Structures are given as C-alpha cells and as structure tokens.
Amino acid sequence: MNVNRRRFTSLLAGAAAASRVLGANNRIRVGVIGTGGRGRELMRILCQFPDCDMPAVSDVIDSRMDEAVAVLQNAARPQTADKHVDYRRILDRKDIDTVVIATTQHWHGIPFLHAVQAGKPIYVEKPLSHTVVEGRTMVEAARKAGVLALMGTQQRTGPPYRRAVELIRGGRLGKIALVESFNYSNTGARTGRPPDSDPPPGVHWNEWLGPAPLVPFNRARLDSSWWFDYGGGMLTNWAVHHIDIILWAMNYPAPTAVSATGGKFVVDDLADTYDTLECSWEFPGWVMTYRYRGFNNYHTVLNRPRNHGIIFYGSQATLVMDRFGFELYDERDVSKPAEKMDGIPWLDPKTRNLVDPKTGQRTEQDGPYQRLFLDAVKEGKRELDPTLEQSHAATVCCQLGNIAYRLKRRIAWDAAREQVPGDTQAAAMLHKQYRAPFSLPEVQNAGV
Incomplete structure (x- = not known):
C-alpha cells in the first residue's frame, strides 16, 4: 500500500464543505477499518x-x-x-457515511487524517494517537475541517461513572489530593x-507495519499492544480509560510533571513493554497515579474483585469505582x-448483546456510547462529549507516562505549548520517525 503524498496534502477545505447525505430511510452506512x-x-x-x-x-x-x-452474515x-x-x-466510496478505525494503535493517525480529508465522521478506538504530535495534528485537522470524531472511551455513558463525576464535581468528597x-x-x-x-x-506484512520500522515477520x-513500536503497553491500552474518567471528574486539569518506574521483571517474551509499572502525574494541588501488575491476580480492592479500578481520596470521603459500579465511604464511617x-x-x-432477551436488561457502556455517535452523525453534529481535545488530553497523559518510563526519570510538562x-x-x-513512504499530512500546507 504505497501512500501518495498528493493524497496526504489534498485540501481539507473540500472536507469541511462536504455534505453528509445519509442513505435511504435515513440509514447509516459504516466502513470498518481494522477488523481485529x-x-x-x-x-x-x-x-x-x-x-x-x-x-x-x-x-x-x-x-x-x-x-x-x-460476523455480519451470522447476525440477526x-x-x-x-x-x-x-x-x-x-x-473513496460515496456509499460510506462514516468510518470506524479500530486498527493497531500505530495505524490510528494516518487513516484518521485521510478520513478527515474525505469528510467522513470518525469513530476511532482508544488511544487517540501513537504520539503527542500525531494526536495534536489529528485534533486540529478534525476541528478545522468540521469533521465529527469520537474516541472509543465507552465508560462515559455508564450511569455509575456519570454519577461519580457528579459527586466529585459537586464537592461530596471534599478536597481530593x-x-x-x-x-x-x-x-x-x-x-x-x-x-x-x-x-x-x-x-500483508509491509502494510501491517506501515509507518513502523521494517522488521521480519514474527507472529x-x-x-501489538505490548510493543512500543505499535502500541504503548497498558498505559495506552487500558489506563487511558481510567485517566479519561479522572480528568473528566477533576474538570480537565493538565499535569505539570510525570514520573514512572518499573520494568519487565517476570514475563519472558519478545515484546518490550513493562509487566510492572508505577506512574505518577503531578497536578497543582493533587497527584494521580497508575499501577500495573502483569504477573499477579491479587485483588487491589478485596471487596471489589475486579482487575481494574479508580480510587478518589478526598478529605470528606473516598470513592472506589470500576466498570461494574462504585462505592462511596464517608470519613466518619469507613466500615460501610x-x-x-x-x-x-x-x-x-x-x-x-445489547439487550438480554429474557430480562430486558440493557448494557450501559458499549452500545449506548456507539449509539451516541451514530445519532450525532445523523444530526450532522461536529462535536460530542468527550470532545476530541479531551480525548487527546487523556491520551497525552499516557504517552508522557511511557516517555518517563523509558527515560527512567521525571519529566516536566508544559501543557499549553505541549512541550517538555x-x-x-x-x-x-x-x-x-515514520518509515517512508508513510507520513502524516503536512496540514499547514493543506489550507487548515
């Protein structure tokens, strides 16, 4: 798959003006890019x-x-x-209204920008991008072309997450440090x-590698998530979900410094990401941490035996949450x-399945979140909550954590300039460095 530079630098003005005309009976026709x-x-x-x-x-x-x-042929x-x-x-197809990008992480940026040029709304899986600069390019291109884009952080539609954010923003926990x-x-x-x-x-190995370095095939x-050339370990594969919720609850602050330590101490494989990680982000007045154990199943919160979670510690209360709900404990009585x-x-x-045919019970995250996107496409919206800027912020935190881990030291962060x-x-x-002929569009030359 040779990437033609002229395609990359085609004017985005046409994308901004492109009208999205849905099919017969107001149907939405989705092209799926990445079918892993x-x-x-x-x-x-x-x-x-x-x-x-x-x-x-x-x-x-x-x-x-x-x-x-x-999957499609066997569907109801x-x-x-x-x-x-x-x-x-x-x-290129006129019968495609919108696209889903669910490729490996290192292949998010280029097709995203091509979709912006085509004027097609985009649902892109997390993380938004593979690097900070790539993510910024994606955000600016979508914004200036007026193309709707949503990152796949489906926890956003879960009622427990929404209620937790309401409690935290309303001051129920007191000062969170x-x-x-x-x-x-x-x-x-x-x-x-x-x-x-x-x-x-x-x-198609050359195409699978795309902008990554050319190496021999190895299954x-x-x-891919375990390799820095194609992903970013558990920070970009899972922690981005946590951090998206945390930044939302804390009203989107930006970190001023990031530290990380860890290594590959137990797992014996070819990949180069960690099996053990402690990462810390410094914000004005509080600290955010992420801990990963890839070799051990001991439950971090014993009464919530899930392999993931977030804990907000406040001066008045503590809130423990995961995808299956939350519990809030007052300082005056932490026993229940x-x-x-x-x-x-x-x-x-x-x-x-979105609905249990026996009970009528419905899912609250996967399903409603994607429906939110489809409805926005139908309505011609150009932005959703979370905005692409907010999704970029969560992704950047993870990318900075990986940089600090790989350098084995604390790094400062200027969020306003997105510089170290x-x-x-x-x-x-x-x-x-993108392997030739793969590169990001030079959007400053594309009228954006």
Missing part, C-alpha cells in the same frame, strides 16, 4: 442497530476480514460486506518467543458505603 478483536466487537454492537449497515471492511490480514464478514439481521486491504478504497488507578492480570507468557518467519498467506508482533451504584458494562463479552521544557531527549519522543 476490538473491530469485530464493535461490528457485533453496530449490527444490532436496525438503521446501521456495514457495506465495507478493511484489514491487512485477510483472515480477519473473513471473520468480520462472518444478516449483511455482507466488500473487503479491501487498502482502507483508502473505503474512503490523591487519585489512584490500577490494572492487574497474570498475562503468563504474553506474546511468547516464536521465531521470525515468512508472513503466512494473507498477511508475536501481531499482539454511604452510597453505592451498580453498573452493567456488558451482558456477554463474546456476543456483545529544557529536555531535548524527552522532547524528541513526542513524535516518531
């Missing part, structure tokens, strides 16, 4: 909406496209889809240590919750 595990989960969700069709899918692994088409309302290795064929978040899971051998080999038939690399609320992040993690002052080594890591 999360991409197919999103397809299982979207095909349950009676007004949503998916006439085209794209992936650089043929078998994943075959699986994606099977069967569909079929054309398959395109080159995602740009989807963007510390917010902790965590993930833990015994990942075993993770990617393992398979030998390099020729790519299997149907794996361990397909588990003063308030609690349960949540339903999903009904069946495999089928992603006085630190050329850290500043160089805010961007990356």
Whole structure:
C-alpha cells in the first residue's frame, strides 16, 4: 500500500464543505477499518442497530476480514460486506457515511487524517494517537475541517461513572489530593518467543507495519499492544480509560510533571513493554497515579474483585469505582458505603448483546456510547462529549507516562505549548520517525 503524498496534502477545505447525505430511510452506512478483536466487537454492537449497515471492511490480514464478514452474515439481521486491504478504497466510496478505525494503535493517525480529508465522521478506538504530535495534528485537522470524531472511551455513558463525576464535581468528597488507578492480570507468557518467519498467506506484512520500522515477520508482533513500536503497553491500552474518567471528574486539569518506574521483571517474551509499572502525574494541588501488575491476580480492592479500578481520596470521603459500579465511604464511617451504584458494562463479552432477551436488561457502556455517535452523525453534529481535545488530553497523559518510563526519570510538562521544557531527549519522543513512504499530512500546507 504505497501512500501518495498528493493524497496526504489534498485540501481539507473540500472536507469541511462536504455534505453528509445519509442513505435511504435515513440509514447509516459504516466502513470498518481494522477488523481485529476490538473491530469485530464493535461490528457485533453496530449490527444490532436496525438503521446501521456495514457495506465495507478493511484489514491487512485477510483472515480477519473473513471473520468480520462472518460476523455480519451470522447476525440477526444478516449483511455482507466488500473487503479491501487498502482502507483508502473505503474512503473513496460515496456509499460510506462514516468510518470506524479500530486498527493497531500505530495505524490510528494516518487513516484518521485521510478520513478527515474525505469528510467522513470518525469513530476511532482508544488511544487517540501513537504520539503527542500525531494526536495534536489529528485534533486540529478534525476541528478545522468540521469533521465529527469520537474516541472509543465507552465508560462515559455508564450511569455509575456519570454519577461519580457528579459527586466529585459537586464537592461530596471534599478536597481530593490523591487519585489512584490500577490494572492487574497474570498475562503468563504474553506474546511468547516464536521465531521470525515468512508472513503466512494473507498477511500483508509491509502494510501491517506501515509507518513502523521494517522488521521480519514474527507472529508475536501481531499482539501489538505490548510493543512500543505499535502500541504503548497498558498505559495506552487500558489506563487511558481510567485517566479519561479522572480528568473528566477533576474538570480537565493538565499535569505539570510525570514520573514512572518499573520494568519487565517476570514475563519472558519478545515484546518490550513493562509487566510492572508505577506512574505518577503531578497536578497543582493533587497527584494521580497508575499501577500495573502483569504477573499477579491479587485483588487491589478485596471487596471489589475486579482487575481494574479508580480510587478518589478526598478529605470528606473516598470513592472506589470500576466498570461494574462504585462505592462511596464517608470519613466518619469507613466500615460501610454511604452510597453505592451498580453498573452493567456488558451482558456477554463474546456476543456483545445489547439487550438480554429474557430480562430486558440493557448494557450501559458499549452500545449506548456507539449509539451516541451514530445519532450525532445523523444530526450532522461536529462535536460530542468527550470532545476530541479531551480525548487527546487523556491520551497525552499516557504517552508522557511511557516517555518517563523509558527515560527512567521525571519529566516536566508544559501543557499549553505541549512541550517538555529544557529536555531535548524527552522532547524528541513526542513524535516518531515514520518509515517512508508513510507520513502524516503536512496540514499547514493543506489550507487548515
């Protein structure tokens, strides 16, 4: 898949003026770019909406496209889809109203910007970008072209999260000085240590690597989140969900410094990200932390046996939360919750059913969140909550954590300028070298 520079630098003015005309009966036609595990989960969700069709899918692994088409064919309302290795064929199609980008993390930026140029609303999986500079480019391009874009942080529609944010912003916890978040899971051998080999038939390896360095095929690399060249470990794969909620609750402050320590101490595999991490962000008047254990399943909060969570510590109360709800404990009596609320992040993690046919129970995160996006596309909106700027802020926190981890030291952060002052080594890591001929559009030359 050669990337034509002229395509990159095509004027975005046309995208800004492009009218989104939905199909017959006000249907929404979605092109899916990236049909790995999360991409197919999103397809299982979207095909349950009676007004949503998916006439085209794209992936650089043929078998994943075959699986994606099977998802559609086996749905309650069967569909079929054309398959395109080159995602740009989807963007060229006039019968596609909007796109989902669920590629590996290092492939979020370029198709996002191509979709902006095509004037198509974008649902992009988290994290927003692979680097700080890439993310800023994406935010500015979407804003100036007037293209709707939403990052996949589906916790936002969960009633417990919304109630927790209401309590925190309303001062129920008092002065909050510390917010902790965590993930833990015994990942075993993770990617393992398979030998390099020729790519299997149907794996378009050069296209899979895209802007990343050219290396021999190794199936361990397909588990991309564990590699810094393609992802960012658990900070960008999971912590971005926590940090999105934390920044929302704390009214979107910006950190002034970031520290991280950890390493790959237990897991023996080929990947280069940590299995142990302690990360800390300094904000004016409070601290945010993230802890990851990739080799151990001990429950951080014993009465909430989940492998993830957030804890807000205030002078008047403490709030413990995860995707299944929250509990609030008053300082005057920490023996029992003063308030609690349960949540339903999903009904069946495999089928992603939105409604239980027996009980009528509905999911509150995956499903409603994507519906929010589809409705915004129908209504011609250009922005949603969370805004792309807010999603960028959460992603940047994770990227700074990885920079601090890789440098093994504290780094200062100038959020207004998005720079690391006085630190050329850290500043160089805010961007990356793209392997030719892949590059980001030079949007300053594209009329934006």
